[in-house]
Amino acid sequence: MAVETAKRSRTGIYGRQGLSGWIFISPVVLILGLFLLVPVLMAAWVSVSDWTGRGSPFGANVSFVGGQNYQAIVSGGSLAEKDFGTALHNNVYYVLLVVPLQTALSLFLAVLVNRKILKGRGFFRTAFYFPSVTSSVAITVLWLFLFSTSGVVNKVVGLLGGQGPNWFQDPRGIVHVALGAVGIQGPADSGADFLGVSWWDWLSGPSVAMTAFILMAVFTTSGTFMLLFIAALQSIGGEIQEAALMDGATGWQRFRFVTLPMLKPTLFTVLTLGLIGCWQVFDQIYVGTQGGPSKTTLTPAYLSFNSAFNNQQWGQGAAISFILFGIIVVFALIQRWTLRDKDASR
Structure with missing residues (x-):
């Protein structure tokens, strides 16, 4: 009898704790629901409606059109399909x-600055992290200056005896540029295409202009992920490294078979955040080229904005956003499956 009373008492206490927890988090839940959900x-409603951007999207003059907006993007041979295919092609190589x-x-930077023998580690951590906290707009403007025709990058290339390209005005794919250098030219019309883009163009690689954005993304984001890796490296006990050293493992073997497997959770986080950020790239494109030259820096995120706000195709803009959301989820699941703990999954 006393045991049953104690159980009921504990159940009542836990129930009241659960209710208190919900009361405390209810403001955050309401805010997320109001501003996110x-x-x-x-x-989602706009993506399946013919809303024109005027008035309420739930007004009487707005009707349900089903999957017409999605169909216009992925089939039919329209300009919207070709633009989406071009944006997808650009973003795939970017990712x-x-x-x-x-x-x-x-x-690499995390391993480098985490070494105890390195003097001034705090300075190097700050220096490597600084580009990550700088405004992306400011970095983009700086990049436009550095990679201009008469910019610093081309001047350095000239000093080395080469000739730099007109970075942000060159729509050629770097694979096509390399093939053209050895005399290989693509067909005038390859016939078959996917999403309005020929297979030869799909194999062109990122354009010269997009390559500059790729370098900028690597420069600005590596510092943030470096901090994540540093935190993970510092959580690895020194006794583990000492045990591997006692077993005769070399520095590379300790990193390959001891350190790297223990970094797998952090590696998954870094890859997931990097994947999401790359598929959502927008502000650099908006400030830098607005999709040019010849739409070779167009991305799905910028295309969604351009379709909705500039072309007043609000349904198509929303549909592109949800397709992009689906792409991110699929890639994240594939990545999670690839990096899963194989021993735990058996």
């Missing part, structure tokens, strides 16, 4: 290059 639901490069560079 409601706008997402409104955007494929930026995510591995910024991850490798941030890990």
